[in-house]
Amino acid sequence: GQQVMQIPQYQHVQEGEDFTTYCNSSTTLSNIQWYKQRPGGHPVFLIQLVKSGEVKKQKRLTFQFGEAKKNSSLHITATQTTDVGTYFCAGRGSGGSNYKLTFGKGTLLTVNP
Amino acid sequence: NAGVTQTPKFRVLKTGQSMTLLCAQDMNHEYMYWYRQDPGMGLRLIHYSVGEGTTAKGEVPDGYNVSRLKKQNFLLGLESAAPSQTSVYFCASSWTGGNEQFFGPGTRLTVL
Numbered sequence: 001g002q003q004v005m006q007i008p009q010y011q012h013v014q015e016g017e018d019f020t021t022y023c024n025s026s027t028t029l030s031n032i033q034w035y036k037q038r039p040g041g042h043p044v045f046l047i048q049l050v051k052s053g054e055v056k057k058q059k060r061l062t063f064q065f066g067e068a069k070k071n072s073s074l075h076i077t078a079t080q081t082t083d084v085g086t087y088f089c090a091g092r093g094s095g096g097s098n099y100k101l102t103f104g105k106g107t108l109l110t111v112n113p
Numbered sequence: 114n115a116g117v118t119q120t121p122k123f124r125v126l127k128t129g130q131s132m133t134l135l136c137a138q139d140m141n142h143e144y145m146y147w148y149r150q151d152p153g154m155g156l157r158l159i160h161y162s163v164g165e166g167t168t169a170k171g172e173v174p175d176g177y178n179v180s181r182l183k184k185q186n187f188l189l190g191l192e193s194a195a196p197s198q199t200s201v202y203f204c205a206s207s208w209t210g211g212n213e214q215f216f217g218p219g220t221r222l223t224v225l
Contacts, residue, residue: 001172006155009153030211031211033213033214041218042203042216042217043156043203043205043214043216044216045213045214045215048212048213088155088156090156090214092210092211099144099161099163099210099211100146100158100161100171100210100211101158101211101214102158103148103155103156103157104155105153105154105155106155
């Protein structure tokens with residue numbers, strides 16, 4: 001079945017440093033979504049990418065979808081303590097049973113003030 | 114709108130006991146999902162539903178059953194709880210499959 005790998009598993013940065021997490025799928029995706037989960041909280045949707053090579057920005061966050069629609073990245077510029085949490089990518093397959101998202105295991109970001 | 118709600122928030126069971134987790138959404142979403150989250154394992158799909166009266170197996174369905182008798186509710190049952198089912202359970206819903214999912218606050222279950 002479809003697998004979504006996410007790296008790194010953990011990342012600790014000093015406040016103000018940049019952060020990037022990468023997501024790779026074993027199969028071509030129809031779209032990819034990113035979620036953020038604060039400690040003790042639930043996943044919250046950030047964004048969805050659909051087109052090959054798509055780049056979207058949300059303030060300090062930049063999301064990219066690869067040309068082959070098999071990989072994606074989330075980059076945070078100048079991290080802040082409010083960025084702390086686990087970031088998950090979730091891919092939707094391009095096959096017939098596209099009712100489901102396959103989540104990566106997430107990257108836990110901690111920020112030292 | 115309350116969004117997605119889950120009851121209970123916490124529960125401790127003994128091995129072999131049964132329980133039902135309730136998920137409710139007020140957004141008129143067709144699709145609903147049950148996930149479990151374990152440290153280092155991310156979110157794993159247990160069962161899902163594409164509409165009232167339908168259910169389907171996800172990635173880790175063994176030991177769980179579900180029902181979707183009403184569009185707004187999705188129930189997750191554990192017939193005979195095992196320590197391996199200690200986890201945080203999240204319910205989610207979406208308009209269509211593969212679109213943005215809205216998550217509930219989670220249920221923390223411990224099986225002794």
